[in-house]
Amino acid sequence: xxxxxxxxxxxxxxxxxxxxxxxxxxxxxxxxxxxxxxxxxxxxxxxxxxxxxxxxxxxxxxxxxxxxxxxxxxxxxxxxxxxxxxxxxxxxxxxxxxxxxxxxxxxxxxxxxxxxxxxxxxxxxxxxxxxxxxxxxxxxxxxxxxxxxxxxxxxxxxxxxxxxxxxxxxxxxxxxxxxxxxxxxxxxxxxxxxxxxxxxxxxxxxxxxxxxxxxxxxxxxxxxxxxxxxxxxxxxxxxxxxxxxxxxxxxxxxxxxxxxxx
Amino acid sequence: xxxxxxxxxxxxxxxxxxxxxxxxxxxxxxxxxxxxxxxxxxxxxxxxxxxxxxxxxxxxxxxxxxxxxxxxxxxxxxxxxxxxxxxxxxxxxxxxxxxxxxxxxxxxxxxxxxxxxxxxxxxxxxxxxxxxxxxxxxxxxxxxxxxxxxxxxxxxxxxxxxxxxxxxxxxxxxxxxxxxxxxxxxxxxxxxxxxxxxxxxxxxxxxxxxxxxxxxxxxxxxxxxxxxxxxxxxxxxxxxxxxxxxxxxxxxxxxxxxxxxxxxxxxxxxxxxxxxxxxxxxxxxxxxxxxxxxxxxxxxxxxxxxxxxxxxxxxxxxxxxxxxxxxxxxxxxxxxxxxxxxxxxxxxxxxxxxxxxxxxxxxxxxxxxxxxxxxxxxxxxxxxxxxxxxxxxxxxxxxxxxxxxxxxxxxxxxxxxxxxxxxxxxxxxxxxxxxxxxxxxxxxxxxxxxxxxxxxxxxxxxxxxxxxxxxxxxxxxxxxxxxxxxxxxxxxxxxxxxxxxxxxxxxxxxxxxxxxxxxxxxxxxxxxxxxxxxxxxxxxxxxxxxxxxxxxxxxxxxxxxxxxxxxxxxxxxxxxxxxxxxxxxxxxxxxxxxxxxxxxxxxxxxxxxxxxxxxxxxxxxxxxxxxxxxxxxxxxxxxxxx
Numbered sequence: 092x093x094x095x096x097x098x099x100x101x102x103x104x105x106x107x108x109x110x111x112x113x114x115x116x117x118x119x120x121x122x123x124x125x126x127x128x129x130x131x132x133x134x135x136x137x138x139x140x141x142x143x144x145x146x147x148x149x150x151x152x153x154x155x156x157x158x159x160x161x162x163x164x165x166x167x168x169x170x171x172x173x174x175x176x177x178x179x180x181x182x183x184x185x186x187x188x189x190x191x192x193x194x195x196x197x198x199x200x201x202x203x204x205x206x207x208x209x210x211x212x213x214x215x216x217x218x219x220x221x222x223x224x225x226x227x228x229x230x231x232x233x234x235x236x237x238x239x240x241x242x243x244x245x246x247x248x249x250x251x252x253x254x255x256x257x258x259x260x261x262x263x264x265x266x267x268x269x270x271x272x273x274x275x276x277x278x279x280x281x282x283x284x285x286x287x288x289x290x291x292x293x294x295x296x297x298x299x300x301x302x303x304x305x306x307x308x309x310x311x312x313x314x315x316x317x318x319x320x321x322x323x324x325x326x327x328x329x330x331x332x333x334x335x336x337x338x339x340x341x342x343x344x345x346x347x348x349x350x351x352x353x
Numbered sequence: 354x355x356x357x358x359x360x361x362x363x364x365x366x367x368x369x370x371x372x373x374x375x376x377x378x379x380x381x382x383x384x385x386x387x388x389x390x391x392x393x394x395x396x397x398x399x400x401x402x403x404x405x406x407x408x409x410x411x412x413x414x415x416x417x418x419x420x421x422x423x424x425x426x427x428x429x430x431x432x433x434x435x436x437x438x439x440x441x442x443x444x445x446x447x448x449x450x451x452x453x454x455x456x457x458x459x460x461x462x463x464x465x466x467x468x469x470x471x472x473x474x475x476x477x478x479x480x481x482x483x484x485x486x487x488x489x490x491x492x493x494x495x496x497x498x499x500x501x502x503x504x505x506x507x508x509x510x511x512x513x514x515x516x517x518x519x520x521x522x523x524x525x526x527x528x529x530x531x532x533x534x535x536x537x538x539x540x541x542x543x544x545x546x547x548x549x550x551x552x553x554x555x556x557x558x559x560x561x562x563x564x565x566x567x568x569x570x571x572x573x574x575x576x577x578x579x580x581x582x583x584x585x586x587x588x589x590x591x592x593x594x595x596x597x598x599x600x601x602x603x604x605x606x607x608x609x610x611x612x613x614x615x616x617x618x619x620x621x622x623x624x625x626x627x628x629x630x631x632x633x634x635x636x637x638x639x640x641x642x643x644x645x646x647x648x649x650x651x652x653x654x655x656x657x658x659x660x661x662x663x664x665x666x667x668x669x670x671x672x673x674x675x676x677x678x679x680x681x682x683x684x685x686x687x688x689x690x691x692x693x694x695x696x697x698x699x700x701x702x703x704x705x706x707x708x709x710x711x712x713x714x715x716x717x718x719x720x721x722x723x724x725x726x727x728x729x730x731x732x733x734x735x736x737x738x739x740x741x742x743x744x745x746x747x748x749x750x751x752x753x754x755x756x757x758x759x760x761x762x763x764x765x766x767x768x769x770x771x772x773x774x775x776x777x778x779x780x781x782x783x784x785x786x787x788x789x790x791x792x793x794x795x796x797x798x799x800x801x802x803x804x805x806x807x808x809x810x811x812x813x814x815x816x817x818x819x820x821x822x823x824x825x826x827x828x829x830x831x832x833x834x835x836x837x838x839x840x841x842x843x844x845x846x847x848x849x850x851x852x853x854x855x856x857x858x859x860x861x862x863x864x865x866x867x868x869x870x871x872x873x874x875x876x877x878x879x880x881x882x883x884x885x886x887x888x889x890x891x892x893x894x895x896x897x898x899x900x901x902x903x904x905x906x907x908x909x910x911x912x913x914x915x916x917x918x919x920x921x922x923x924x925x926x927x928x929x930x931x932x933x934x935x936x937x938x939x940x941x942x943x944x945x946x947x948x949x950x951x952x953x954x955x956x957x958x959x960x961x962x963x964x965x966x967x968x969x970x971x972x973x974x975x976x977x978x979x980x981x982x983x984x985x986x987x988x989x990x991x992x993x994x995x
Contacts, residue, residue, distance in 0.1 A: 108469035115466060119457050192446045193429035194470060263377045347432040350425075351367055 101195055108194065109202050116206035131213035132220070135166060139221060146282045153284045156314060158221050163313055164281035164306045166218055167239075170211040171247050171302060172272050177203045178251025179258050179265060186353035196346050197339075200255050204248050208240075222313075230316035236309070243305045245331035252338030259349050279306060301330035355441060357522060357553050358427060360402040362436035365422050365577075367394045396422040397577045399436070404570075406442075406521075409554035411568035411585060413561065413592050419577040420557045424524055427555065442521025442553070445471065447512065456500040460491055460510060463499050467514045481517050488539075489513035509536055516543055519550050526557045541567070561589050593651055618840050619643040624830045625847030627655020628972060629962035631818035632979035633845050633986075638822055640987040645841075646822055649829040652812075653819055655847075656933070656963075657972065659810035662872060664907040665917050666810030667899045670931070671866060672697075672883055673811060674902075676801040677973030681991055683803040685976060690814045692805030695902055698796035699883040703763040704890060711798055712760060713791035720759055726792035733757045733790065748780035755788045768887040771894045772864075772923045781938070801973075806902045845982075847962035849932060850948045858947050861967055863932035868919045869893075877905075878916050893920040935967045959986065 121127040139162050147157045154160050181203040182189070182196060189196060222229065258264040278292075279302045285293060296303050304327040308319040397419045404410055412420040425431040426438050428446050454463050464485055468478040486492055489509040499507065516523070523544070544567065548554055558564050564571060564585060571588040573581040581588050621637050623630040626648035637644040652658050656670035674697045677683050686692065699710045709715035717729040736757025745751035748769065752761045765788070766777055773780055797804075807814050825833070830848055846853055851861045882901035886893055897919045907913050926932065935941065945967045952960055961982055963970045970978070983989040 104472050105469070107475045108466075108472070110475070111466045111469040115455055115458060115462070118462070119455070122457065188470065190425075190430065192470060193444075261377050261380065350430055 105195055105198055109198055109205070112198070112202035113206045113209065116203065117209060120210065128213060131210055132216035135162070135169070135214045135217040136220065139165070139217065142282060150283055153286070156225060156227055158225055159227050159314055160310065161282050162218050162221055163309045164279060166211065166214060167243060167305050167309060168276060168279055168281055168302055169214075170207060171243060171250075171305075172276070173210075174204045174207040174247040175250045175254055176268070176272070177207055178247070179254040179268060181251065182255045182259055182349060183262070183353065189350055190353060196349060197252070197342060200251050200342075201248065204244070204251050208244055208247075212240075227313075228316065230312060232312040232316055232318055235312050235318065239305055239308050239312075239327065242327040242331045246301055246305070246334050249331065249334030249336070249338035252342040253334070256338075256342045256345050259345070259352050275300070275302065279303065281306070301327075301334070304330060356403045357406045357440070357442050358402065358404040358555075359439040360400060360423070360427065360436070361439075363397055363400045363402075363423075363426060363433050363438060364395055364435040365397040365419075365426055365431055366434035367396050395434075395577055397426070397574075400574070400577070400579055402572060402579075404553060404555070406553055407548075407551050408570055409548055409556065409568045411564035411571040411589075412555065412557045412574060413559075413564060413571060413589065414574035414580075418574045420574055421526055422577075423574065424526055424555060424557060427522075428524060440522065443472075443518075444522045444524060445515050445518070445520035446524045447515045447526065454499050454507060454511070457498055459496050459498055460502070461495045464510070464514060467511065468517075471515065473518070485510075485513045485517055488543075505536065512536075512540055512543075516547065519547055519552055522553045522555065523547060524555045561593060565589055618842070619645045620842045621645075621845060622647065622833075622841035622843070623845045623847070624648075624833075625655060625962065625964075626650075626653040626815070626819065626824055626826075627847055627962060628657055628815075628975045629965070629979045630655075630845060630847045631815055632976060633961070633983060634822045635818045636980075636983040636987055636989045640983075640989060642987065644822055646819065646824040647828040647830065647833050648824065648826055649848075651827050653824060653826070654812050654815040656931075657811040657815065659812045661810065661812075662917050663915055664913045665900045666812075666903060667870065667917050667919070668811075668897065668902070669868070669870075671868065671919075671921060671933075672897050672902075673972060674799070674804065674806060675972050676799040676804040677971075677976075678802040679973055679977055680802075681980065682973045682976045685980065685991060686807075686814070689817050690807040690809060692803075693808050693903065695806045695882075695904075696804055697798040697883065698881075699798055699885055699895075700881050701764050701768075701885045701887045703767075703887045706763070708764060709796045710764075710885065711789060711791060711796075712756065712764070713796065714794045715796060716760075716764075720763070729792060733760070745782045747778045748782055748784055749777040751782035751785050752777070752788060755785070756790065760788075764887045767889045768885060768894060771889070771892070774923065774925055783938075808903070809908065842957065843986075844958045846958055846960050847965045849964040850945070850952065850960050850967055853958070853960070854948060854951055858951070859944055860928075861944055861948075862936045862941050863926045863930075864934040864936055865924050865926040865930045866894075866933050867922045867924050869922070870917060870919045873916050873918060875916060876912075876914060878918050893922050895921045897921065932964060934969055935963075937969070941967075 121130055124130060126133065139158060142161055142165070143158050146161070150157060178200050181199040185199045188194065221227075254264060254268060278296055278300055280288070280296070285296065285303075288296065304323050308323045308327060311317050311319040311323070400419075400423060402410075402423070412423065414420050422431065424446075426433060427440060428444055429438075429440075455466060458466065464482065465475065465478050469475070486495065489506075489512075491506060491510060494502070494506070499510075502510070525544070541563075544554065548567075554567065556564065556567055568585050571581075571583065571585045572579060573588050573592055581591055620642040621633070621644040623634050623637075623644060623646040626646050630646060630648075631653070634644050634646050646653075648655075652660075657673050658669050659666040659673075660669050661667070674695065675686065675692065676697070701708045701710050706719075708719055714726060714729060717723055717732070721729070721732055723729045723732055733756065736759060737754060740753055740758070742750045742754045745754050749761075749766070752765050752769075756765065765785075769777055769780070769785075773784075830846070830853070849861065851858070878898050879896060880901075881898065883895060883897055885895045899917050899919065900913055905913055924930070935945075948967075952958070959982065960966055961978060962975060966978075980989075980991055984991070
């Protein structure tokens with residue numbers, strides 16, 4: 092039996108576990124809350140209102156349709172951030188299980204990122220509500236949205252693998268990454284026009300910030316009704332697979348040592 | 354046929370240096386100091402294990418010997434450092450029941466989650482859902498979050514999910530310790546059922562009896578190496594009688610082991626884990642001294658040791674009934690364990706006649722049909738007068754002059770002869786100084802203020818006394834002394850005093866008893882804990898039916914089915930036998946005194962206990978002597994009153 096076939100078999104065997112874990116996360120998230128899943132929609136909506144009230148006066152002249160501009164960036168960034176933050180802890184949080192029985196370890200990371208992904212899809216409800224409320228036209232290009240989401244999902248998964256692996260050996264990663272995330276957010280032009288940045292920094296962000304590729308693809312289709320340019324499109328895929336490759340490589344390399352450090 | 358499990362030359366390595374470093378600061382510091390990855394620790398060294406389908410293997414060994422590591426390597430949790438592990442079949446691991454349970458989720462949701470953790474599909478779980486719930490007996494609690502479950506309920510659910518299919522290989526790591534007796538019984542049944550269906554079992558337990566019951570092969574691991582493998586009885590017996598078996602009730606077993614095995618210096622070394630030594634050890638620990646205990650037997654407790662058989666605390670070295678009039682001693686013992694209300698009222702059986710003991714009005718009225726104390730006194734006096742014995746020349750004359758012919762012949766003569774193995778006329782008179790006669794209807798053998806038996810057995814008391822104290826079993830004093838000469842400050846020696854001095858002045862003599870213990874189906878063998886057999890028609894001197902020390906009830910107050918009896922035989926003492934009673938005749942007393950003179954010159958040794966002071970001690974006297982020593986030596990204060 093070759094290696095790939097063995098991997099695939101194992102995955103098929105444990106696919107139900109993956110589904111159960113995703114279900115668990117989603118079920119538990121809103122257990123005992125009155126509004127339940129409505130919060131997935133309501134929460135981004137409320138935050139959007141707050142941010143719009145705070146920032147729209149600041150950037151009113153530069154950005155038309157500020158609520159959508161903000162929501163495009165925030166929804167994607169929020170998914171990436173929550174996904175990686177949770178993914179980072181996915182291995183350490185399931186230490187007890189991993190020490191007791193054999194389970195492919197990547198299942199936990201995949202499950203965590205996936206459950207956040209499902210939650211994000213709910214939160215697109217908020218996005219469409221705001222689209223309607225602000226009378227933003229629905230362009231046909233929005234049909235491209237799933238492609239962006241897939242890119243971002245792959246990217247987030249890759250980062251999560253990497254972080255989860257490092258976090259097993261150094262629990263400091265969580266705190267360091269938290270700080271990095273904050274900087275990353277401010278460098279992703281979520282609530283300000285990117286032109287506000289100094290030119291040098293703009294270039295840096297446009298080349299080296301993966302989130303730029305996803306957020307600006309999204310803004311193209313949602314705000315401007317145009318297909319994103321090839322640089323953004325291809326760049327999005329490259330970043331996604333580059334990080335997945337790094338993440339998987341690091342994860343696979345060290346996974347057998349995990350149990351010694353958990 | 355190919356083996357179902359093949360483990361070849363397996364080594365598993367842990368990197369001790371890295372284990373505790375899980376933050377960057379420490380990592381950097383250690384890296385700079387070149388302290389990283391220095392120590393490596395092989396949890397398993399070159400282990401081979403070949404298991405055929407349908408076999409059941411028990412893995413035994415002390416804590417940290419590598420049992421669980423081996424199971425983890427077979428399960429695939431740990432990867433080999435060297436060697437190979439090949440498994441041909443599906444494994445159901447029960448390394449910790451319910452390891453995949455999510456506290457917040459309901460039992461229903463958890464069944465699916467746990468099932469998928471074990472690699473079952475959703476569809477499969479749906480098909481077997483009812484079966485699982487039924488076995489776990491949790492029908493009414495399916496929709497409550499599992500955090501509200503008791504540990505027993507969780508274990509039930511976990512076991513039920515794990516054993517739902519008949520796996521090729523079942524791995525069981527000390528999981529059945531939780532749960533009530535009924536559940537354990539059902540688990541065992543289910544495991545047996547699976548075994549008979551061709552499942553292969555790997556079983557880890559510290560409960561050697563259950564290993565013997567379930568397994569047909571045993572592998573003994575120690576320090577990551579295979580020490581022995583083979584049939585359960587041979588390996589388990591070797592394991593129980595292993596030299597320097599470290600026994601410890603404290604949580605820091607590893608530390609204790611290191612302390613003893615490296616012969617680290619302790620303030621006090623107690624030789625003998627009996628009542629005297631254990632009390633001293635406890636008080637020394639409480640006084641902040643470092644203390645260790647060694648014993649040459651394979652259990653703690655010395656002669657008060659009780660072993661639980663079918664819920665009955667069996668007094669392995671004869672009936673031990675605690676009685677005292679010393680309030681201080683009684684308080685001390687009661688702080689260690691609650692005592693029951695047992696009152697010793699033995700019965701004597703002569704041929705088919707039964708008499709109450711000690712000799713009292715019940716005895717006399719049965720014997721002669723007398724009704725008043727005066728009649729009984731007159732009867733005895735007339736029998737004594739008839740014989741007209743002046744100065745008694747031997748035990749028979751002594752006894753006759755005290756109790757008269759009837760009582761002597763039926764209750765004293767044969768019994769004493771069986772005890773001493775000699776004719777009463779050849780025994781010296783001093784053995785019996787007095788034979789108390791009671792002219793009341795009182796069957797209570799002892800006249801002390803307090804009396805009872807610890808409810809959980811004496812072993813529980815000994816465990817409490819020794820908790821936090823490292824104990825090395827199967828370790829004779831001579832051997833320890835040779836191995837670790839400078840490892841102790843003072844020695845508390847509770848073994849035979851002549852042994853300490855290598856018998857250089859000669860051997861002290863003892864009387865000994867032998868027990869034949871039987872487990873019987875009947876629920877009530879003799880209706881009393883102690884029956885003395887005072888006639889020559891049977892060779893034993895008494896039979897103890899242990900369940901009546903606890904009123905025939907187990908710890909939860911349920912009637913115990915079946916019974917355990919011990920027949921007691923008196924034997925001439927020879928070398929190598931357990932010494933029980935000192936022989937306090939002139940020659941032995943004189944010899945003992947000479948040893949005492951020798952002992953006075955040993956500055957750092959204190960002799961104590963029954964054998965250390967060559968004295969017949971009741972338990973309360975031992976406790977009292979130990980407490981006095983603790984006050985003198987350690988400054989421990991015991992209050993008589995609360």
